[in-house]
Amino acid sequence: MNTMKSIAYLFIALLLTGCFPSNDLEKREILLQGITMGTVAYHIKYVADPKGSVDIDKQSVDMHQGVEAILKQLNQDMSTWIPDSELSKFNSATTLEPVEISEGLRRVVAESIRLGHLSGGKLDVTVGPLVNLWGFGPESRPEKQPTDEEITQAKARVGIDHLTLVENKMSKAIPELYVDLSTIAKGYAVDLVAEYLEQQGFNDYLVEIGGELRAKGFKHTGELWVVAIEKPISEERAVQQYIVPKDNAVATSGDYRKYFEENGQRFSHIIDPHTGKPIDHKLVSATVIHPSSMTADGLSTALMLMGEQKALAFAEQNELAAYLIIKTDDGFIEQSTVKFMQYLK
Incomplete structure (x- = not known):
């Protein structure tokens, strides 16, 4: 799958909130991981309860096969x-x-x-x-x-x-039309896997595919899932902000990892359809929290295309939970909508 969106990864935070601790220490956190869409890594965590006659290890193998089948079919449907x-x-x-x-x-x-x-x-x-x-x-x-x-x-x-x-x-309407769903397909893949987990009876999970994610419920310890928005720098991996998405999806778009340079000029992979050229403004990262990962995926890219002022106005007008990082001569400044504030850690 063409990953037109920047791989602006959301790190799964090691530091977790300490609320709602669980007394059931028998619950286990299962990790499924692999590669999809050619080069995109996925990581899926869900909480399993070993009570009863269920063989959790065998169950996890079946779950992994189910996830792989879903992602394989998605590629066959939507890959360019x-x-x-x-x-x-x-x-x-x-x-x-x-x-x-x-x-x-x-x-x-x-x-x-x-x-x-x-x-x-x-x-x-x-x-x-x-x-x-x-x-x-x-x-x-x-x-x-x-x-x-x-x-x-x-x-x-x-x-x-x-x-x-x-x-x-x-x-x-024209024979030459070429549709590329890479700005939204990863988010849809996350939603599909989340729906599959719930269909199988798992309601505590964190699904992450290529940086887009969706969380629900709690960890096996009873703590809420916490994720981190990456600092928009290409030299190293660092955390900009921790968030607690609760039962929501999170998607981030940025232009600081996928680009090329020519004669000292930097060209982003995010192309503005109105100008036909790479974006050229100070907004370097846009994060959206929404119940649907597919919708969050598309909206985060839309905000990146708009630039800092129009993006914030659009997000407020449409009551989006959005978080923007803007580059200045002195570093970075952050802007967020009122609706986003409830998710800050």
């Missing part, structure tokens, strides 16, 4: 790196006729279109031609930055209004 995936076939087809799509792809496309309109077109899953042009897609990076003419030509093939979804049928 797999030539025969459902989305790749849609992108390569030149027909303008509606195509019936799977339920998973429908859910993600529907939310992508909704967030695209909500953000005034800033979040645009059809921006793929521009992403590829700047060398952040499946194609290799060009030896030099694109010309204005090349950007104009690519922009002609971009636009969320060219993509239509009616019930479970998707169509495009």
Whole structure:
């Protein structure tokens, strides 16, 4: 899966809150981990109770197989790196006729279109031609930055209004439309795994895939899950802020790890569909807390595209729990919405 979003990882904090301690010391915290979407790591923690006849070790093997099956199917539905995936076939087809799509792809496309309109077109899953042009897609990076003419030509093939979804049928208004769901698919993967855990009877968990996460309930000790937002620096890994998301998802977008430099100029992997160029402002990290990881994933990218002032205004207007980190000549400053304050540790 094309990880167009910056890998702005949320560290699972080692320091945990000391509230609601559990007296049931027999509960165990199970860790499942692996690789998905080509190179994206996932870490899943859930709390199991050994009471009864359940073999927890065997159960964890079955759970891991279930998770792997879910993630494999998601890749086959939405990857732009797999030539025969459902989305790749849609992108390569030149027909303008509606195509019936799977339920998973429908859910993600529907939310992508909704967030695209909500953000005034800033979040645009059809921006793929521009992403590829700047060398952040499946194609290799060009030896030099694109010309204005090349950007104009690519922009002609971009636009969320060219993509239509009616019930479970998707169509495009121009044959060259290219849909890339990487700004929202990792979040959807988190939601799918969380839903699977709950279906299996586990309601205390933390699911993290490529930096996007969703938590519910408590650790095996009865303590709340605590995570940390990373400091937006490329030289080392450090914590900027600890948060307690409670029963919510957390997604962070940033431009400080995935970029290239040419002639002393830095080019971010986050491409503004309106300008056709990498973003160029002082907002370096945007975090959103929301019940849905898919929605948080898309919104965090939308905020990054808007820049510091418009992002904060948008987040307040839409009552989002958002946290922004802005680079200044003297370091970083933090801004957060009123709704975000309740999650600060």
